[in-house]
Structure formats: structure tokens, C-alpha cells
Amino acid sequence: MNNNENTSPNKAPTHKSKSDPIVEVSGLCKWFGDFCALFDINFSVNFGEKIVICGPSGSGKSTLIRCLNQLEEHQIGTIRIDGKEVKPGMKNIEEIRREVGMVFQSFNLFPHLSVLDNLTIGPIRNRGMNKNDASEMAMELLDRVHISEQANKFPMQLSGGQQQRVAIARALCMKPKLMLFDEPTSALDPEMISGVLDVMVELAEGGMTMICVTHEMGFARQVGDRVIFMDDAEIVETSDPETFFSNPETDRAKLFLSQLLSH
Amino acid sequence: MDRNSPPPPLRKRRITYVDLVLIGLVVAMIAYAVYRVNDVLVYNWNWDRVFSFILRYDEETDRWVTNLLVQGLLTTLRLAIWSTILATIIGVIMGYWRRCNNLSLRIISRAYVELIRNIPPIVFIFIFYFFISSQIFPMIGLSNLRHDSPYMDNALFRILFGDPRLFENFIAGMICLAVFEGAYITEIVRAGIQSIGKGQWEAGRAIGLSHFNILRDVILPQAIRKILPPLAGQFITLIKDSAIVSLISIQELTFLATEVAATTTKVFETWILVGAMYFVLCYFFAYVFGKLEQRSARSNG
Numbered sequence: 393m394n395n396n397e398n399t400s401p402n403k404a405p406t407h408k409s410k411s412d413p414i415v416e417v418s419g420l421c422k423w424f425g426d427f428c429a430l431f432d433i434n435f436s437v438n439f440g441e442k443i444v445i446c447g448p449s450g451s452g453k454s455t456l457i458r459c460l461n462q463l464e465e466h467q468i469g470t471i472r473i474d475g476k477e478v479k480p481g482m483k484n485i486e487e488i489r490r491e492v493g494m495v496f497q498s499f500n501l502f503p504h505l506s507v508l509d510n511l512t513i514g515p516i517r518n519r520g521m522n523k524n525d526a527s528e529m530a531m532e533l534l535d536r537v538h539i540s541e542q543a544n545k546f547p548m549q550l551s552g553g554q555q556q557r558v559a560i561a562r563a564l565c566m567k568p569k570l571m572l573f574d575e576p577t578s579a580l581d582p583e584m585i586s587g588v589l590d591v592m593v594e595l596a597e598g599g600m601t602m603i604c605v606t607h608e609m610g611f612a613r614q615v616g617d618r619v620i621f622m623d624d625a626e627i628v629e630t631s632d633p634e635t636f637f638s639n640p641e642t643d644r645a646k647l648f649l650s651q652l653l654s655h
Numbered sequence: 656m657d658r659n660s661p662p663p664p665l666r667k668r669r670i671t672y673v674d675l676v677l678i679g680l681v682v683a684m685i686a687y688a689v690y691r692v693n694d695v696l697v698y699n700w701n702w703d704r705v706f707s708f709i710l711r712y713d714e715e716t717d718r719w720v721t722n723l724l725v726q727g728l729l730t731t732l733r734l735a736i737w738s739t740i741l742a743t744i745i746g747v748i749m750g751y752w753r754r755c756n757n758l759s760l761r762i763i764s765r766a767y768v769e770l771i772r773n774i775p776p777i778v779f780i781f782i783f784y785f786f787i788s789s790q791i792f793p794m795i796g797l798s799n800l801r802h803d804s805p806y807m808d809n810a811l812f813r814i815l816f817g818d819p820r821l822f823e824n825f826i827a828g829m830i831c832l833a834v835f836e837g838a839y840i841t842e843i844v845r846a847g848i849q850s851i852g853k854g855q856w857e858a859g860r861a862i863g864l865s866h867f868n869i870l871r872d873v874i875l876p877q878a879i880r881k882i883l884p885p886l887a888g889q890f891i892t893l894i895k896d897s898a899i900v901s902l903i904s905i906q907e908l909t910f911l912a913t914e915v916a917a918t919t920t921k922v923f924e925t926w927i928l929v930g931a932m933y934f935v936l937c938y939f940f941a942y943v944f945g946k947l948e949q950r951s952a953r954s955n956g
Contacts, residue, residue: 517864
């Protein structure tokens with residue numbers, strides 16, 4: 393056993409290759425009151441992988457990714473991010489959150505701060521970066537999400553699609569190793585969706601590790617390495633996107649896809 | 656007709672018979688009140704006597720100088736401003752405690768709010784005044800201040816706190832009012848913090864901000880913007896509530912008016928005048944705050 397370094401996951405990894413898991417979840421369970429939101433969830437994500445999570449509403453998709461950065465506390469099971477165990481109520485959870493970017497369905501930009509300040513507040517407060525360096529980095533990121541000309545506006549002055557791109561840039565500002573997307577396009581008007589998806593595709597092509605809760609099948613097919621299908625608090629099916637969308641194994645996945653396509 | 660032609664006028668609001676009857680009734684009631692006072696009570700109006708307590712002609716220096724009632728008004732204004740500042744500090748701390756995770760802090764702030772909101776202000780002021788004047792002042796060394804020291808006997812001090820000889824008296828009134836109004840501001844702050852959506856906390860957490868940083872950089876700036884209108888309203892309430900500290904001999908407008916009414920025996924004139932002074936003061940602030948609110952609403956789009 394001791395001749396193989398890959399078999400000792402308890403040690404924090406000193407170097408990373410494509411095959412090292414950045415997220416390891418085992419036996420994860422979560423209840424809201426008496427309602428079971430997650431039951432015995434097991435999966436792992438390697439560096440650079442793009443995972444798409446889909447499933448009917450209320451199936452626990454959002455809860456799952458919110459457990460990864462402890463916006464929700466789980467009761468049972470272990471979560472490791474980059475080798476470090478994430479425990480409910482842990483003291484230095486901020487250090488893990490700084491490595492994990494998150495994009496919300498409802499953007500959640502800070503409305504009292506300009507677009508630029510929305511981006512720089514994290515690096516300035518968390519990394520002690522000075523304002524000029526932070527602004528420079530923020531402008532580069534805004535350029536990457538094609539919105540640098542709006543840097544001095546306030547979130548309310550932007551369209552939903554623009555706000556979501558700012559939110560992506562804000563998450564990237566912390567230079568995360570992993571990005572979580574919680575239905576990033578569900579609150580957008582149809583004509584705004586493609587701009588946000590384009591940014592996400594570019595991000596994926598740049599090698600970012602991503603876990604996306606989304607029903608955008610085109611996006612899932614284009615960038616997804618694996619699709620995780622959840623229903624009723626459990627992972628029902630895991631497969632590559634092509635197989636999942638064209639030839640799902642389980643009846644529950646078939647039912648879900650038929651409902652998704654029929655509207 | 657085309658879309659660029661001037662739009663036809665909307666229906667106009669006219670004065671109706673109901674309005675005329677109501678206005679007539681109000682005029683009749685005022686006239687009856689004046690009749691009762693003048694002809695039935697045979698009240699002898701003497702406004703000049705009372706006006707002299709606002710402005711007085713000083714024969715020695717050959718100038719008009721302000722008299723008791725103006726000094727009282729200024730003391731009331733100073734009391735209101737300082738108490739509001741102190742009460743806001745208390746309110747922000749207690750308001751945060753109302754919602755924080757620490758049980759004992761929640762209990763302390765809840766007890767503070769409920770205690771003060773369920774005791775008549777006058778009773779509270781009597782109890783609390785006895786406490787601060789007998790316990791707190793000796794403790795912080797306020798009971799043996801030298802009023803003639805250059806730190807106290809200067810123009811700036813007089814503008815900020817009034818007469819140095821009445822400083823302890825002023826501070827006692829200010830603390831009483833601040834602790835009292837702080838309970839109401841606590842509830843305003845709590846509501847303000849609660850009105851900021853969960854998503855703002857989550858967004859702050861997601862980029863790894865500490866609890867304190869989220870509160871300071873994300874939640875409070877937004878909450879304070881939202882609570883400015885009710886806070887301004889509370890300031891005006893505080894101006895009116897400040898009249899109760901006259902009962903512990905704080906020399907503000909109501910206290911001095913009591914003395915003027917007693918020495919002149921012109922009760923009606925004094926209190927009508929004092930009421931008018933309060934009205935002008937409060938209405939002025941309400942008007943200014945209203946304008947500021949309109950402006951900030953415009954600038955926020």
C-alpha cells in the first residue's frame with residue numbers, strides 16, 4: 393500500500409495532476425427539518441472536469457452544491473475540497489470558500505457597490521490586495537466576460553445577462569480552483585441566456601473545474617464531461633452527456649427529459 | 656388626430672358641496688373657541704409680555720438679545736441632535752444583537768427593547784435619572800467638573816453643549832433620551848438588517864468574506880440607506896419626546912416655558928407660543944428630510 397502515493401487521500405496533496413480529485417463527496421445526507429434533501433450522495437470531481445447536474449425541481453441539486461461551500465450544513469457524510477475536509481461549523485471555512493467560486497440564480501450582486509467594487513471587494517478584504525492591483529485584475533476579468541465598458545455602473549443599471557456576467561467575474565476574482573453554478577440562466581430573459589452561456593463555455597475551454605446545475609442541454613453537450621441526474625434527494629444516474637440526453641438508462645431520467653423537451 | 660397632438664385634459668378635481676360644508680364647520684368651531692375664551696372666560700390677552708421672553712431689548716447694551724424661550728429651544732435642539740447620535744449608536748449595536756447568533760446578546764437586546772417599550776417614558780426617566788445622577792456621574796467623574804476651565808468655558812463648547820454650568824444637567828437629559836429612543840432605533844435597525852435579503856449574505860460568504868466584513872461592507876451600508884427615512888422620523892419624534900425631560904429639571908423649552916407661564920401667569924399665550932415653536936422646528940426638519948429623501952430616491956434611479 394505504501395508504495396503508491398495516490399492511495400493516501402487523507403494527506404493534503406502537494407502537487408496536482410488532471411487525475412487528482414478536487415471534490416470528493418461520500419455518504420452525504422442532509423435534512424431540512426424532517427424533509428430529506430440529500431440522501432447518500434457519493435461522487436468525485438477531478439481537476440479540470442466539467443460536471444452538469446440536472447433533475448426535477450426539489451431534487452436536491454442546489455442543496456448539493458450549496459453544501460460544497462457550506463452555504464448549507466450537512467448532517468452526515470464527508471466532503472473534501474482539494475483534500476481538505478469541509479465540516480459544518482468549522483472555523484476557517486472562509487479559506488475554503490475563497491477557493492470555490494459560486495454563481496447564483498439571482499446574481500446576488502451588491503447593489504450599493506459599482507460593478508468594479510463588486511469585483512474588488514473580495515481580493516481587497518480577503519487577500520489584502522491594494523486597490524489599484526485589485527482594480528487592474530478586475531478590469532481584466534470584466535474584459536473576459538465582455539463587459540469592461542460597464543465597470544463604473546451600478547448593478548441595477550445592467551440587464552440580467554450583464555449582471556450574471558459580472559457575478560461570474562466577481563467569483564473569478566478570487567482565483568478559485570473550482571466554480572459552482574446554481575442555475576445561472578434560469579432567471580434570465582431568453583435573449584440574455586446565450587451571452588452568459590458563451591462566457592461559461594469560454595471559462596470551461598480555459599480549463600476551469602466546473603460544477604453546473606443547469607437544464608441547458610446544449611451547454612451540457614458542448615462542455616460537460618459527465619451529467620449527474622438527481623431525483624428525490626439521490627443521484628439516480630451518472631453518464632456522459634451524449635448518452636444521457638439521447639439514451640438515458642433509468643425511467644426517471646426518461647420521464648424528466650420528456651418533460652424538459654415537451655415545453 | 657395623430658399621436659403627437661396634445662393629449663386631452665384629464666378630469667379636473669373640483670371643490671364640492673361636501674368640502675364647503677366641512678370647511679364651514681371647521682371655521683365655526685374655531686370661532687366658537689375664540690368666543691368662549693374672549694367673551695365667556697373674559698381672558699385678557701397679552702402677547703407682548705410673552706414675546707419678550709423670546710427677544711428682549713437690553714437697555715444697557717442697547718441691543719436685542721435672545722431670552723429664555725430661545726435658549727430653551729436651542730437646548731431642545733442640542734438635546735435632540737446629541738441624543739439621536741447616541742441613540743443611533745446604541746440602536747445599531749442592539750439592532751445587530753437582536754439578530755446575531757449569540758444567545759446572551761439576543762437576550763440582552765430583547766430585554767432592553769421590551770423593557771423600555773413597555774414602561775411609560777415618564778416612569779422610565781424618573782428611575783433612570785436617579786440611577787445616572789447618583790451612580791454613573793460619580794463613577795465617570797462628571798460630578799466634580801470645573802466649569803470655568805478653558806476646556807469648557809469657550810465658544811465652541813457653548814455652541815455644542817450650551818451653558819457649561821448646566822453641562823451635567825444637559826448630559827443627564829441627553830443620556831435619558833438616548834437610552835429611551837435607542838430602543839425604538841434598535842427596532843428600526845433590526846428591521847433594516849432583516850430587510851436585506853439572504854442572498855446578500857450568501858454572496859458575501861461565497862467569496863470568502865468574514866462575518867464582520869459582510870456586515871460592515873455589504874449589509875449595514877444597504878440597511879442604513881433603507882432606514883434613513885424612519886430614522887429621520889424618529890429624530891422628529893425625539894424632539895417632541897424631549898419635553899418629558901423637563902420633569903427632571905433639564906432646562907429645555909418645556910421646562911423654561913413652565914417657568915415663563917408661572918411668572919407671567921399668561922398660560923395660554925406661553926403654551927400657544929411654545930407649541931408653535933415646536934411645530935416650526937419639527938415641520939422644518941420633516942420638510943428638509945422629505946426633500947433629502949426625494950433627492951436620494953432620484954439619484955438611486
